[in-house]
Amino acid sequence: MINIDSISVLHDILGCATPKHPLITLIDYNTINSRESEYNISYKLNLYMISLKNNAECELIYGRKYYDFDGGSLMFAAPGQILAKGDRNSNEKSDGWMLCFHPDLIRGNELWHKMQEYSFFEYEANEALHLSDQENEIVDRIVSHIVVEYSGNLDIYSNDLLISNLEVLLNYAKRFYGRQFITRTAIVKDSVAKFEQLLQEQCTTESIEKIGMPSVKGLARAMGYSPNYLSDMLKKETGKTAQEFIKLQMLEIAKRLLETTEDPIYLIAEKIGFEQPSSFTKFIKMQLGVSPADYRRMKVE
Template sequence: MRVFSDLTEYNKYLNLHPPLHPLMDSRVCKEAIPNFPQTSEEIQVNLFRISLKKNFTGDIKYGRSQYYTENGLMLFTEPGQIASWDSLTFWDGYAFVFHPDLVKKSAIANKINYYKYFSYEISNALFMTPAEEETVTWLFTKIHYELLEKKADANIEVILSLLNVILTYAELFYERQFKEKSSNPISISLKIKSILQNHYNDFSQPVKSIPTVSSIAGELNLTSNYLSDLVRAETGKSTITIIHEFVTEQAEILLLQTDMNISDVAYQLGFSNIPYFSRFFRKIKGTSPSEIRNQRKR
């Protein structure tokens, strides 16, 4: 697998001109994309990339992910992510690509670490309203022309300021998107509960392990970070809290309604360490498994 940590080499792979600045580059998509190789094996890109895709309607497919939109969307990728494509779909908009060194000495570096959307998958793109798209387009345009006109002499502080505004708006727009998704007829918390119920639907034999945020996110075709943000927007809780509360409810049912000893209850639910199960249960319920079992004997 080829690895790109240099803007010049990355642009060369994409059949593009050398970057406008040693640490960053801005592209007008409708001009750049026709030059791209139509197919690409997996490549690792150790650069930050922010894309604004607009002016297209229909099903857009990237690898195995497919989605439909009539408005613009934004995508964020961080260094180390893997990309590949079988064919290209043409779109309008901008792409801003920059080396991590551009922001290392800036407060933006901490913001990027805080904003989880850089690790979202393609299917978790930011779908914008027309007003949001207009705002972001203006910011991308300012960055592009600052680089296009001044190239290596571009004012880095100006560009970082514009980048900071884009990232701040993206966080706000994602919050709006999370709230809209959480108001859907089938909420994300109900989907999680359904997965957990299926995991523990047969008490005739022990389960192999306790569900994790990662395993549930995988079943929902979401990244763990995106799932956690959706859950927090809807419930105010973390995904792991919802999982742990469900597991302790199952434990309480077994303790109150069966003759299984505490060790068997723990094993049944996917715990291999009995002391850990007791600490886990007490942390969630505020009481021990033994105390719950004693309630059954009264």
């Protein structure tokens, strides 16, 4: 596996001209001219990437599978994403671009501390943002401003303007994803119902003793989603994240066992997957405001 740690290395691998800025670049897919020897090689991209494709031809492999971008699809990847150059359709040109920037561009800036808010950087490729024509125009306009800024003579304002435009682009992406969740209401509702059923199946003492406490990652994998996409979808539809759903379900099991059995606290903790009784006690106190023993006493009385 080859690490891509800089913009200049990225340009070299893709056969593009020398970059105009050391920390940020926009590459038109039509300008990519990779050497044949670099196809079917895995790369670790240690840059942020925002990729737009306007047709169904896609040479890049994200993760372990191809993804066809249909009619204006925007995809995001955080540093550490594994990609490769596939050899299928190698003679076809793709309409679109990839905007890549090094973490150092925003490091220490306010945007650096806000990046966790843009959870779509951790989505899977098949969870790409599908843009309307109007949204596509907005994205292209913002990106054109970014290109103008890094292509000109740099001055003391350049970095601030680059970062400001990046933040505007990410905020629009957040809005557009919100719209996408809303317009897919029927699919989302079905997914929520499937999630709740799956969670109930995994939140029994028998299941927990066998496979452990349910996790967001495990539930997301079972449903074919990335953890962030699943949580964001649930949050938009129900107001609760996947982790909050799990906590509530675990709390109901704990309450039932405390109310209906005489099992010691350490055994109840063990039954619902807590390795340490102290962790279970802390969990109950945070959720109910009292210790497990006090909660049991209140219910008995």
